[in-house]
Amino acid sequence: MIKDKNFAIFRRFDELNMLHLLALQAEIIELRELFRDQCCRDDQSDSGGGQPETMYSKYFHALRESKASAPRASDASGTRYLSSQLELITALQQRMGEYISKLARLPAPKKPQLAGLQGWLHNQKGGNNFLQGCEVFTWTEDDLSSYITVNPPTAEADIFTEVITDWLASILRRLFGRRFHGGKIVDEEAGLRSCSDTRFSKASNVIAVIVAGILPVLTIFIxxxxxxxxxxxxxxxxxxxxxxxxxxxxxxxxxxxxxxxxxxxxxxxxxxxxxxxxxxxxxx
Known part of the structure; x- marks a missing residue:
């Protein structure tokens, strides 16, 4: 590998990377909810000390100077949790730093991608709403800018290509439904299949060429x-x-x-x- 960089090829470990990202995402969601709750509690209380808790949400210097002196909350098993804004925001900074470093350059998904995931999560033969706790709200947002995808669309994708692709996919589903065996099986029980974007892109390019050829002739005819x-x-x-x-x-x-x-x-x-x-x- 040192003598010839063409041999410097390494495994991606996609499944482990995704597992790591899912764990980070779940932890960040939980920390966010704990931080919001703690902010609400601090905003409604005042210890009367040099740095009252009501200042923490308005003055970061006061937050940085605060002491994590409050006893940590614990559940029935004795597990102790972060309990102050300073502890929680520090933990969030660490987790978000790791999360963003992996995903910051990735683009937002397309609407059909998000709709497909949301549909599978709610499908009784698919995800069947398996998420619990605050993780239930992980993919409930409809704003595409709230998400990123590790499978970005092809570089030449545009509105015309997307419309034609959605149109072709819709026709195939309506004509064949479950009998359509194209693509790769993602979830056999739920009938979920993944079709190659490249094929749809080529089909849309063919349609675009046909339209481009017909349009001048049509205008001349008119x-x-x-x-x-x-x-x-x-x-x-x-x-x-x-x-x-x-x-x-x-x-x-x-x-x-x-x-x-x-x-x-x-x-x-x-x-x-x-x-x-x-x-x-x-x-x-």
């Missing part, structure tokens, strides 16, 4: 059915605007590429209008 030159020019302006807006909203191309594509699209229409005018003048 322009050909209009006899007045002024109306043709107005329609050309309308079609070019719609074309540019669709490119901007539904694709990930740069502004310069949008300008070039729109100019080419408009040029095709202008050439047709010019040919039609020349033809009419010649006949006249």
């Amino acid at each position: 322009l050909n059915s209009v006899k007045r030159t002024t109306v043709r020019i107005g329609l050309t302006l309308l079609f070019a605007t719609i074309f540019a807006v669709v490119l901007a909203l539904c694709t990930s191309v740069k502004p310069g590429e949008i300008f070039a594509a729109t100019a080419t699209f408009a040029a095709v229409e202008v050439v047709f209008i010019g040919s039609a005018i020349s033809s009419r003048t010649g006949h006249g």
Whole structure:
């Protein structure tokens, strides 16, 4: 490996990494709830000392100077828990530092990814609501920015690709349902399968190419059915605007590429209008 870096290949241990992240996530959720409860208790009390507890949520210096003098809470088994804001926030900083260092650069999931996980968790043949305690609320948020995913979408994914992918997946589910055997089995009892994003991406690219080929011909067909030159020019302006807006909203191309594509699209229409005018003048 030292002599040739091409041989420096190591195991990822995905299952152990995920287990570690799940444990960290559960611990952070519990610490967050304990910290919130402790903040509420401190805000409603005042020991009368030099640094009253009501100042802890408003003045971090007072929190840092506080002493963890209160006795720790314990459960029936005698397990002792953190009980002061300072202890809890210190523990949160440590856990969050480790958690963020692993996941900070990862993107947010797409809506179908989150919906699939939430659906499986509530499915009686799937997760069957197995989570307990405050961990029940781990995946209840609907805001996608609250999550990250270790399986980011393909780099070329855009709104058009996502719409086509969702459309194709929906058609396959409706046509075949449980009889659809494509993809990898995730949970056989729940009927959950994972299909390759690459296949859907290729299918959406094929559809995009077909649409791109049909669109100029369709506009020419419409322009050909209009006899007045002024109306043709107005329609050309309308079609070019719609074309540019669709490119901007539904694709990930740069502004310069949008300008070039729109100019080419408009040029095709202008050439047709010019040919039609020349033809009419010649006949006249």
